[in-house]
Amino acid sequence: MSTRNSSFTESENYSQETDMASLAAAMSEASRMKILCALMDGRAWTATELSAVAGIAASTTSSHLSRLVKANLVSCLSQGRHRYFRLYNSRIASLLENMMGVTFQASNPSRSKVPKELLKARTCYDHLAGEVAVKLYESLITHGWIESDGNDLTLLGKEKFLHLGITLDTKSKRKKCCPCLDWSERKFHVGGFLGASLLIFFENNNWIEKVPGYREVTITPKGYKALHRHFLIEG
Missing domain, CATH: 1.10.10.10 (Winged helix-like DNA-binding domain superfamily/Winged helix DNA-binding domain)
Structure with missing residues (x-):
């Protein structure tokens, strides 16, 4: 047997x-x-x-x-x-992001070849990544908008996002939010449905501009002001 x-x-x-x-x-x-x-x-x-x-x-x-x-x-x-x-799907994107993190940390030449703009802000499939995204994640936790483990929104967070005009679809099977390990910062940024919603919101409100054909994202002057006003993120 x-x-x-x-x-x-x-x-x-x-x-x-x-x-x-x-x-x-x-x-x-x-x-x-x-x-x-x-x-x-x-x-x-x-x-x-x-x-x-x-x-x-x-x-x-x-x-x-x-x-x-x-x-x-x-x-x-x-x-x-x-x-x-x-x-x-997003799982393939997460796999690629993790692979980028491994190779980025293991190879000094790889670090020097990555444009500073890409390290500042970029897309990670359907959400924002890079230095600015990591600061956003830390701010959301510090101010109690998302839970300390990054896996759900707090009641305060739901109210704040609703006030901003970001409505989260409760019928979606996708996680409302989740921590996604940033390959360049080696810290978490916001993934899940919230991460995707924030990227769309930032772009629709001209806080960011995507560079066509590349993952690079440019934070606009309006975006820097808005990120500081709403999330206390310094440029």
Whole structure:
């Protein structure tokens, strides 16, 4: 009886390990990683755009995208005669963010190559990351807008966000908020539905401007003033 259970466990583990190896293999190519990192800006890209950012031929890009789609790292959206590609889900974005953190901390040359603007503020799939985002997370906890573990809003926070005009969809299956480890700061920024809602709110109110085709985000003069007024964040 114990032998059967042992064999079942080994078989189950082997299947998972095989799946993990397959996922790693799908990511283990520099051009495919460039494609995945480009998609971290949260937009849907065409194959032509991804070909340009990866610096490879269209035919090669098509082959790489097929591999990424098959591995459930990227999803394909068809609209008319056009096809768009985006990250499969937020879990893939979190995986990439963690990988960036590991390589950023382990390699000094990598640090020197990262533009300061990208370290200041950038997109992490569908929410804000970087120095400013970490300061925002710390401010929300300090002033009691979110719980100390970052996994839920407080009653005060719900009132404050509602006053700002940020309404959180209670029907969403996604976590209202959660801590997301920032790869450059090695501290948390705000993820989950709240993180995504804040990014949309900041952009709609011209507090930030996204740099087209890149993850870089620029904080506008209006944004710096608003972040200080509402969240006591210094520029």
